[in-house]
Amino acid sequence: MGYSDKVRGIYQDQITALRDAGLLKQERFIHSAQAADIEVEFPTGSSLKKVINMCANNYLGLSSHPDVVKAAHEGLDSRGYGMSSVRFICGTQDIHHELERRVTEFLGTEDTILFPSCMDANAGVFEAILTQDDVMISDRLVHASIVDGIRLCSAVHDTFKHSNMEHLEEKLQLHADKRFKVIITDGVFSMDGDTAKLDQMVALGEKYDAMVFVDESHASGFIGKTGRGTHEKCGVMGKIDIITTTFGKALGGASGGCVSGRRELVEMCRQKARPYLFSNTIAPVVVSGVLKVLEILSASTARRDKLEANTAYWRKGLTEAGFLLKEGDTPIVPVMLFNAKLSQDVSRDLYQEGVYAIGFFFPVVPQGQARIRTQISAGHEVHHLDKALAAFTKVGKKYNILGKTKQEIIDMYGM
Amino acid sequence: MDEMKDIVLKYVIAEYLEDDTQEITYDTPLISGGIVDSFSMVSLKRFLENKYKISIPDDKATPEAFDSVNKIVTLVREFVK
Secondary structure, three states: OOOOHHHHHHHHHHHHHHHHOOOOOOOOEEOOOOOOEEEEEOOOOOOOEEEEEOOOOOOOOOOOOHHHHHHHHHHHHHHOOOOOOOHHHHOOOHHHHHHHHHHHHHHOOOEEEEEOOHHHHHHHHHHHHOOOOOEEEEEOOOOHHHHHHHHOOOOEEEEEOOOOHHHHHHHHHHOOOOOOEEEEEEOEOOOOOOEOOHHHHHHHHHHHOEEEEEEOOOOOOOOOOOOOOHHHHOOOOOOOOEEEEEOOOOOOOOOOEEEEEOHHHHHHHHHHOHHHHOOOOOOHHHHHHHHHHHHHHHHOOHHHHHHHHHHHHHHHHHHHHOOOEOOOOOOEEEEEEEOHHHHHHHHHHHHHOOEEOEEEOOOOOOOOOEEEEEEOOOOOOHHHHHHHHHHHHHHHHHOOOOOOOHHHHHHHHOO | OHHHHHHHHHHHHHHHOOOOOOOOOOOOOOOOOOOOOHHHHHHHHHHHHHHHOOOOOOOOOOOOOOOOHHHHHHHHHHHOO
């Protein structure tokens, strides 16, 4: 037998080692729809607990919005459940094409191609448009899916220090001899919640003949005055060559992603990107939901405005309570605790107080940078935020971390 | 030789260390120690090639050969005329 006791034992040892190191990921079962108020079974087998969700990517509160759910039902009724084919055989419906057109319009680009996920978009795009004659120069904190896409591409890869434009410029000079140069960044960085300096990157791109790529997964729908994304916020709409984004976060939260940008680059993805060629695209029911989301967001900025107000309220509340936050103005608000065990203890105690927020530590974030990452939603009401603030304050007092400096927290708990 | 060591060490510190309190020596493991990720090796390779007017073949530019300042200097000296 191939899967012998010896083989099984080796895997069991690896899993045990993860558990012993406190690094084993465990799922918590949610028994309700995704929303600000959820019912959670955790640990597995325990009775359901009502908690406020402070860690979803449901930035605009659209994951269970009645109009989106209704549109999805209608899509299911009119276009069926599955396609049973990849796009270029018989897996493309009119609504797939319609969604590509609507996304192009929303992001202000030239063309768009759908992918099963943004992970797939990032995995497929670089290999489709670059060769060994080219160079990819990425921010050192880009998302793991971009790193995977880069690994699959034969172009040379180099990195620049996080958000450091002088370092990026040095790299553009270093690789001046390459045929194509692509600057690669996230729009909003998922762990720190800071925003890329896209205006400066576009200027450097123009100076050194480099294309600019940005992953807008934590930005599409709510960053910028009308929620178009980081490129809107930085005043460079129409100047980003490649945008990837997801429909699995603010834009309804179900699944799916896309590459949007220069017409020829999108066409190259249609011809060569492997996750597009060898996997079914987004199911009709999800396409119908995303179309409704874009209609809602194009008609009114009310939801992103509410998210902005909620974020300001939450940041002010936590700061006044004495917590140390990562600076920024996006709905990703990391509460810095530095010590890994402390982040897990605080997360556990918050859960007991009815607040669901997860602690992150190495290797997800750098060593000594453990934190609780909170994420604000337009689905939150002030009473949710007030209750969560009261819980944070209570737990913060228990661990004596309120009003303390980074050094004082490290002195008490270690890195 | 020592001058080359210092040049490489200075480059590694400026290029890869985010925290200037971190100290590294000629023997500190760079890649296996998590200071330099294997992706970022390319800039170090290009720096060495430009600085010393050499060409290091890809099959010689391994993570093992780049794992400390001392190892890098040994590698570079193979190609410097």
